[in-house]
Amino acid sequence: MYKQTLCFIRRSNELLMLNREFAPAKEIWNGVGGKVKNNETPLECVIREVQEETDIDISSFQIEFKGIVTWKVDNAYSDGMYVFLVDIPDDYSYPTPKKTDEGILDWKNTP
Template sequence: MFKYTVCFVKRKDRILMLNREKAPIMGVWNGVGGKVEENESPDQGALREVFEETGIKVETFFSKGTVTWEDHNGELDGIYVYLYEVDEHFTYETPLKTREGILEWKSIDWILHPKNLGIAEMVAQYLSVLLTEKGIHSFTYKGGHIIIS
C-alpha cells in the first residue's frame, strides 16, 4: 500500500488544481491530496483529502489508478490517483488561498498543453487517460515517461 493520494476534481472542461505552497513540488500545479491515514483505505483517504483541502464533498470516482516508480534505493514506490466529476452547475469560486496553496479551476487544454512547465511532472502524462477512459488504471513512471499497463 502506498502512502499518498492525488485527486483531480473536474467540472465541465476545467479541473480544480492546487499551486502548492510547500514541498514537495512547491510552486507547481497539481491535484489535491495527501497522506492515507492508518486504518484508512486509499479510496477513503482520497475522499477525506478532497474535503479537507477544498471543502468539496465528492461521492465516487470517475477514474482512478496508481502511478508507480522506483525510488533512489531501487524499491517500488507510488501514489494513488483519482478523478472525480462534479455537476456542471456546481459553484466553487477561485482563486482561493488555502493552507496548502492556491486553488484554481484550470482548463484541461491548459493543463495538458505540451509546453506547460507549471504542471507536476507526471500529471499531463496520466491525466489524459483518466479523463478519457473510465475505470482503474496502472501507470509506471520510468525514464521520464509514463507507461500504461
C-alpha cells in the same frame, strides 16, 4: 499498499488544481490529495483529503479510481499513489482563485 492519494476534480472542461506552497511539490500545479492514514482505505483517504484541502464533499459524486502511479529513486526507494477522478456538475459553484493552508486552488481549462 502505497501511502498517498491524488484526486483530479473535473467540472465540464476545467480541472481544480492546487499550487502548493510547501516542498516537495512547492509551486507546482497538481490535483489534491495526501497521505493515507493507518486503517484507512485509499478511497476514504481521498474523500477526507479533498474535504480538508478544498471544502468539497466528493462522497456524493461518482469517484473513479484511475490507477496507481509508481516511481523509483536510484533503485533504492520506490513508492506510489492512488489516482482518482471526480466529475462534479457543470453548475457546481466553486469560485477561485482560493487561498488555502496548502496553497492556491484555481480552475484550469483542459484542452
